[in-house]
Amino acid sequence: MLKLYNTLTRRKQEFIPINASEVLMYTCGPTVYNYAHIGNLRTYVFMDLLRRSLHYEGYTIKGVMNITDVGHLMSDSDTGEDKMEMASREQRKSPLEIAAFYTDVFFADLKKLNINRPEIIAKATDHIKEMIAYTKSLLDSGYAYETSDAIYFDISKFPRYGMLSGIDLDSQLAGARVSINDEKRHPADFALWKKAEPGHIMRWMSPWGEGYPGWHIECSVMSQKYLHAPFDIHSGGVDHIPIHHENEIAQNDAITGIQTVNYWIHGEFMLVDGGKMSKSLGNVYTLSQLQDKGYSPLDFRLFCLNTHYRSKLNFTFQGMDSAKASREKLLIQLLRHRESSVKTPSNIIESYANSFRQAIEDDLNVPLALGILFTAIKEAKSCDIYNLVLDFDKIFALSLDELPKVNDTSDETLIPDSVVELVNARVEAKLQKNYALADEMRKKILDMGYIVIDTPTGPKITLVDKNNNAK
Helix, strand or coil: CCEEEECCCCEEEECCCCCCCEEEEEECCCECCCCCEHHHHHHHHHHHHHHHHHHHCCCEEEEEEEEECCCCECCCCCCCCEHHHHHHHHHCCCHHHHHHHHHHHHHHHHHHCCCCCCCEEEEHHHHHHHHHHHHHHHHHCCCEEECCCEEEECHHHCCCCCCCCCCCHHHHHHCCCCCCCCCCCCCCCEEEEEECCCCCCCCEEEECEEEEECHHHHHHHHHHHHHCCCEEEEEEEHHHHHHHHHHHHHHHHHHHCCCCEEEEEEECCEEECCECCCHHHCCCCEHHHHHHCCCCHHHHHHHHHCCCCCCCEEECHHHHHHHHHHHHHHHHHHHHHHHCCCCCCHHHHHHHHHHHHHHHHECCCHHHHHHHHHHHCCCCCCHHHHHHHHHHHHHHCCCCCCCCCEEECCCHHHCCHHHHHHHHHHHHHHHCCCHHHHHHHHHHHHHCCEEEEEECCEEEEEEECCCCCCC
């Protein structure tokens, strides 16, 4: 039985979907005004692990993810400039051009990381009519009120406000540095619809004049349109808990009269060298920048898998080097298992399979599951171990079914002298128990297009198929 940590109840709970076989799931997507950085992408690796785990348990998924292309101000509340308009001015392109470009880049990054798209992708600008109707309904029911600059949600009408984050609203407000809008009934009231200021590019006609939606209402509208209420899971990053997701709950539950989401699942932050990721510190990296430094996107995915989704992940290049080396070793070990005709006793395979499932079912304990994989590949070389690992890869998504094809190069005259010299030097290094040097030589041999497989009769050299990019 799958157990997940529910932020709403602050405990691990057995996952029981509303429908017996189909899970209804909403995921907060990107604001497409710039490149997604690796901290953002860690959140979507987590989303993918959750989705893959649900599939592994036998469920189908109806998943929705939004694309925010309007309404997200520079703060997560109601202050600052719209991120899309800011990017439009800085990059001298229209907001729609900005959104189209960065949406494409975002999905290209997801593909590189083997992250499957949710079934429904919903753009904010395609749902303006529904947002206006949603706002009007909250206004008519007394949950919202109009001021000179916006339509605001009145949190005093929703006594359970703060239930997700557990914040002490009054003490939080006492330390707030933003100026208070005198027209707001409570400083934490949030905008459902903003009236457009002069010069604001993105604007639509509404009953309250030209304007644009608040950020929080977008997710409420799109989740309700495609999943209705209630639905099973809402996922996102922990940074959304205190404002964005708190506001979603208030809107959703006010308009539906019920608890709209059963399980709120959140992924933790990524740090860089133990500190916050910040443009001013020059430590914000994109996936393409990691590739430029010689890392595969799947090296980064493996790096993410080594830390539980509810724990902070500290990014370092030393950690990336370790992930890269681990993935290379894993591929080489699996090649040996794949080429073996030996069978492993069924009770051993079953034991690994059961341990793996138990790890996944315990709130997606992927690091433990990864440890089970690395233990399994130490078994005697066997095609059964290889097939077992392919089953594990339904969760890991490291493309372990796309191992390099190898050609038997028993005729040593086909092997360049430089490769033979390295292989011999590696043998010598191992005899001297200088395993670090031997590992370094193995990497050099791999970079030259060959793989060394140690056998009882000595090293066997195989040629990596140049048309296969899994290396």
